[in-house]
Amino acid sequence: MAEDADGHRAPLLPGTEESPGHPVLNFLGKAAASVLPIASVVVGALYLGQCPHQPLLPCYLLVGGSAALLFLLLTCLPCGDGTDPPQLSPGTRGWRAAFLLFLFAWFIAGNVWVYSIYPPEYKDPKNPDFCSRPLYLFAFWVTTLVYVGLGVALLAALGILGCLVLLRARLPWLQRGDAYP
Template sequence: MEDGDDNPRNPLLSVVQESFLPKTVSIALKCILVGINISSIVIGVIYFNDCPGQPLIPYYLIVSGGASLLYLFMTCLPCIDSDRVTTINLANLCAQGLMILFLFAFFIVGNVWVYSLYNEPWNDPRSPSRCQRVLYLYAFWMITLCHLCFLVLLSTYLCLLLCLLILKKSIIGGRLS
């Protein structure tokens, strides 16, 4: 087998390595995400002790921002083989998978922490469940925007699946006629 051929022992690695986005779009999205995650860390650090109603919200912003930056770094960290061809090794792919699982679990925990103050008077300075306005609203809207992005992705995938099913049925129906 030549060096340029796909590895038959790892057929999924060759599929994962191919990006479905143009490189410029991928770089632009990663830069935007880096900015969002750095701002999460900064807001969490600035308002670290300003949320006695739920003191774990700054921790959520700092840890999720740092873990997301680490994940973005891992996606930009290719391994180079002898032919100077950029590839992803299995260890990096497994580390990315574990990081995604951690971020998903921590996202659920962050939902509980942030939305637990939603019905409370978090904006009242005399309330024991108060939280600094910028800190709370930033965390609330970041989590809400994540939910909206997940919803858009899910509905897009479901629409594509429906279109493919309709197309398959029309092709099969055309052959039977």
């Protein structure tokens, strides 16, 4: 931020907003991101008690979906201290870290519950290895899609890093030892 002649703060680039994105796009992004957690809560609630082989599987979907929705809801609340750029208070950072640690631990537990019973018995509900087919397949694919998403993000990050390394080697003003303009 720069100050004008009257001492008012003005953005360095005219026309830039304080917000990183348009509010409508932020809302649409969060609405799209909430579809899978809502589906997880619904499937977990509908099939509660329908997997005797692994009774915690519906709970995995219920708690994981609810926690993801709560996390999305908390991102809508202002959490800065009013400074520019906003600084998170230590308490906010601590709760956010604890929440993310819980989500990580819950995801690991869900991996154990989902992958340890593969493949369950789908046809005979009296069989002790029975698990409702829609419940199990939904939990399986939700868990697997998290790994697919992480893999795609890792490949994208490595690709960007590779491009930056190549650009640094090819552009004369980015050579080692040169001062950045």
